[in-house]
């Protein structure tokens with residue numbers, strides 16, 4: 400009922416081209432086909448060794464996805480969250496996930512969670528993963544706060560993020576051991592965060608590590 404009223408007041412539009420669509424958050428077929436094109440990121444040796452299952456991105460880090468991520472994360476705009484959840488759900492349908500045992504989000508520091516109210520990786524991926532029969536396990540935690548990675552070069556990012564993550568506790572350590580783990584996040588920039596999380600997962604005994612992000616400009 401509420402959706403009917405809202406749809407009447409604010410007719411749902413495709414986030415890519417503003418064409419009318421049925422549901423809030425839905426993308427038109429044309430935009431989905433054009434923008435949603437999962438690809439394997441090229442990885443340097445150090446990261447490639449950790450992510451032996453590869454790292455995929457659903458699309459390039461450009462608008463409209465770039466803006467949707469910013470709107471969802473920093474402005475908490477509901478329509479942007481819905482558009483990304485829809486996008487991720489359609490993206491997951493294109494992937495072969497049979498080799499994945501557990502899904503782990505890149506964690507935020509608890510002060511960040513408090514400030515933002517959510518971890519974007521969990522928010523964007525959770526429903527789509529459930530539909531794929533996979534669960535998100537918040538295995539990692541952020542041990543100390545880091546200054547924003549934005550504007551830093553890879554070497555600086557690496558230094559900034561070093562030692563920032565750990566496995567939450569013994570129970571989670573047992574959970575990772577011998578498992579094929581998919582690490583998820585919203586964006587992959589230089590890979591410094593992924594490398595650091597991956598290292599911790601590997602140390603905890605993960606058998607194989609995959610990565611997946613919504614968007615990346617890492618070519």
Ligand SMILES: [Zn+2]
Nearest residue numbers: 413416427430
């Ligand atoms: Zn469209």
